[in-house]
Amino acid sequence: MVPSGAITHTGRSQPLSPLHSMRATLRCWATLCMTIVAACGGATSEPVSVKTCAQDPTQAKCVTVTPQVDSGLRFYATRNGRYMGTALDAAFGATSAYDALVSREFSLITAANAQKWQTIHPSRATYSYARADAMLAFAQANGMKMRGHTLAWQNQNPAWLINGAFPADTLAQILKDHISAVLTHYKGTIYAWDVVNEAFNANGTIAATIWSNALGRGYIETAFRAARAADPAALLFYNDYNLEYTGAKQDSAFVLIQDFKARGVPIDGIGFQAHFQINADGTGVPSKASLTSTFQRFAALGVKIHITELDVRVRTPGAAQLELTAQTQAYSDIVGACVAVPACEAIVVWGVTDTESWVPSTFPGYGSALLFDGGLSKKPTWTAVKTALGG
Ligand code: XIL
Numbered sequence: 338m339v340p341s342g343a344i345t346h347t348g349r350s351q352p353l354s355p356l357h358s359m360r361a362t363l364r365c366w367a368t369l370c371m372t373i374v375a376a377c378g379g380a381t382s383e384p385v386s387v388k389t390c391a392q393d394p395t396q397a398k399c400v401t402v403t404p405q406v407d408s409g410l411r412f413y414a415t416r417n418g419r420y421m422g423t424a425l426d427a428a429f430g431a432t433s434a435y436d437a438l439v440s441r442e443f444s445l446i447t448a449a450n451a452q453k454w455q456t457i458h459p460s461r462a463t464y465s466y467a468r469a470d471a472m473l474a475f476a477q478a479n480g481m482k483m484r485g486h487t488l489a490w491q492n493q494n495p496a497w498l499i500n501g502a503f504p505a506d507t508l509a510q511i512l513k514d515h516i517s518a519v520l521t522h523y524k525g526t527i528y529a530w531d532v533v534n535e536a537f538n539a540n541g542t543i544a545a546t547i548w549s550n551a552l553g554r555g556y557i558e559t560a561f562r563a564a565r566a567a568d569p570a571a572l573l574f575y576n577d578y579n580l581e582y583t584g585a586k587q588d589s590a591f592v593l594i595q596d597f598k599a600r601g602v603p604i605d606g607i608g609f610q611a612h613f614q615i616n617a618d619g620t621g622v623p624s625k626a627s628l629t630s631t632f633q634r635f636a637a638l639g640v641k642i643h644i645t646e647l648d649v650r651v652r653t654p655g656a657a658q659l660e661l662t663a664q665t666q667a668y669s670d671i672v673g674a675c676v677a678v679p680a681c682e683a684i685v686v687w688g689v690t691d692t693e694s695w696v697p698s699t700f701p702g703y704g705s706a707l708l709f710d711g712g713l714s715k716k717p718t719w720t721a722v723k724t725a726l727g728g
Contacts, residue, residue, distance in 0.1 A: 397682030411444040413728035420445040422685035440479040485530035491546035520567035529572035541585030565603035576608030606641035619663035628674035636680035646687040653704035672725035
């Protein structure tokens with residue numbers, strides 16, 4: 338059964354309001370016009386990624402959604418053919434007020450920690466799905482999608498894996514078995530997986546990890562192939578931070594995807610983590626124009642774009658008005674850049690409230706990075722996102 342407010346990918350299973358129908362028609366015409374312009378050699382920002390819903394029904398613009406409440410960000414995102422998401426962690430399930438806010442505001446969730454190796458695969462022979470399963474059940478009951486996070490990373494791995502001193506072939510088998518087990522457990526339910534997380538250094542070289550140290554960069558391909566084999570319906574993403582800035586790291590991610598596309602290695606999307614910091618002079622976040630051209634650069638490879646872990650930290654306490662203004666501008670710019678690029682279909686913030694955010698403990702002296710304060714009140718950043726989504 339499809340719950341009320343459900344997002345479906347059929348593009349036809351839910352009745353459309355006249356307003357939705359009109360918008361859908363306009364979107365079809367817009368798509369058609371862009372296709373014609375592209376076919377005639379005219380200028381279009383995205384010659385490769387603009388597809389009709391018949392060609393690619395997995396695009397967010399093709400889903401049919403009846404949002405439950407018209408005041409949440411998910412309403413405005415849905416109207417724009419986008420998902421608005423959040424990461425869930427310890428606060429999920431603790432109070433009904435928090436959970437109600439999540440279902441009102443968001444149409445997509447990510448487990449901040451519950452699907453990492455350390456949590457989900459605590460001993461070599463044991464998998465522990467309960468916490469992530471509860472999040473998935475919540476998502477399904479509230480017409481939301483879930484992103485899976487993450488299958489191959491350097492951090493938050495269990496001791497048995499880190500200290501196992503496994504020979505390379507055994508380690509490759511462990512990676513494949515883990516991906517196969519987890520994706521089989523969630524088969525057909527997870528919208529997109531962050532298959533490999535943070536594989537590159539700032540200078541563009543492959544980061545030294547438990548995986549690359551033993552298997553070289555080939556572990557990335559191994560992971561993506563194992564993921565496609567286990568759940569062919571899940572979208573497969575490469576996810577990393579600081580890809581929002583032009584330079585060596587962004588270039589390496591670009592080359593990785595270009596190579597995978599050329600050789601037929603499965604990959605469907607790129608995740609821009611988007612963990613930003615506002616400096617004392619208000620700088621720190623690329624302009625909307627720069628973010629837009631970065632997203633277009635990757636869209637031209639034919640992959641989807643998700644903003645996967647968005648937060649914008651400022652100095653705490655005592656951020657000046659200039660810094661707070663830069664922060665709301667940053668939210669506006671990143672969401673606006675996503676809305677400007679058809680291939681960008683999801684914006685996920687890394688937590689709901691400033692108090693649960695990972696920022697204060699990870700970046701001492703910084704905080705206040707999200708859309709709601711600890712009392713669940715909306716902040717100016719919320720308004721900036723709503724406005725950028727066209728609300
Ligand atoms: C963070 C979590 O939010 C914290 O609770 C945890 O202690 C450390 O990891 N990049 C990622 C995320 O891909 O998984 C990280 O999440 C933040 C950085």
